[in-house]
């Protein structure tokens with residue numbers, strides 16, 4: 437049998453010509469997803485969750501695009517993230533809520549960047565009030581048991597009185613535990629509890645729905661929605677992109693293509709063994725760029741339209757792909773794509789969810805933003 441030379445040099449060189457692995461973000465698709473979410477909940481205002489650097493995609497680019505698409509309410513986890521969003525807004529007026537609440541040591545940041553804390557407990561409300569008060573949100577737990585005032589604590593509050601005397605309530609919210617599972621009875625139970633507990637706060641803006649909640653339908657929309665993952669092109673309920681448009685993909689060069697004989701192994705630990713002669717392409721991307729090591733179970737990349745499986749252990753900077761049968765395409769295109777429209781299923785194969793893959797995208801990836809304003 438002919439054993440081809442390991443490295444078609446032109447392939448290797450042309451791949452390098454276009455540079456190392458990069459993250460490509462389609463800002464027009466992001467704006468389109470914002471409109472899709474707004475159209476799905478026409479009676480409510482559509483906010484945007486841009487915590488964790490907009491799920492790893494860069495809060496600056498994401499915020500500016502969403503503001504241009506009409507978004508006027510943003511949610512971050514921390515005050516530092518909120519300040520970054522305020523800077524990105526560059527004078528466009530918008531409300532920025534800090535979901536993880538009030539951090540007294542950052543009191544100045546809230547004032548200077550105009551951030552609105554979402555208060556999660558009575559002692560936190562007392563600290564906020566003691567620090568001068570002002571506009572704030574209240575998060576009331578209705579069953580997730582993560583953050584939020586208990587319903588009993590919420591029932592001890594009245595707008596304009598006591599702990600709320602020098603606070604202007606800008607929002608009353610809760611968060612769903614199973615929004616991505618429309619069949620779960622927990623959703624209706626949390627909704628009923630939210631309606632009951634929020635009633636005492638009168639005519640305040642109410643918010644319950646993340647992306648999954650928007651997809652649950654109008655009963656869940658209330659006044660303001662808080663989608664995150666849907667903006668970034670992932671449907672949390674089905675893991676398919678629909679009704680959203682994929683926003684990102686990762687594109688990596690094939691640094692070498694080699695022929696591996698029957699019985700030879702690939703990668704650290706020598707655990708993957710060729711069953712017959714295989715053509716293996718080595719992509720210049722690894723777990724330092726955010727690929728999961730566990731992606732070797734069922735993970736794949738796209739070479740053109742073809743799904744090419746990851747073989748062997750993903751290493752820090754390199755990943756082996758079985759491109760047997762696609763040699764010509766590998767030589768011609770010399771680059772492969774990860775994630776894209778497959779993000780949800782690929783995450784599932786690696787034992788995780790699209791959210792985690794996004795927030796793990798590595799700082800080494802070259803970033804390219806397309807379709808911006």
Ligand SMILES: *Cc1c(COP(=O)(O)O)cnc(C)c1O
Pocket residue numbers: 485487535611645646647648662663664665666672
């Ligand atoms: C992260 C988060 C969201 C956004 O959820 P998605 O599932 O990404 O739409 C909304 N609300 C709260 C409280 C969150 O923590």
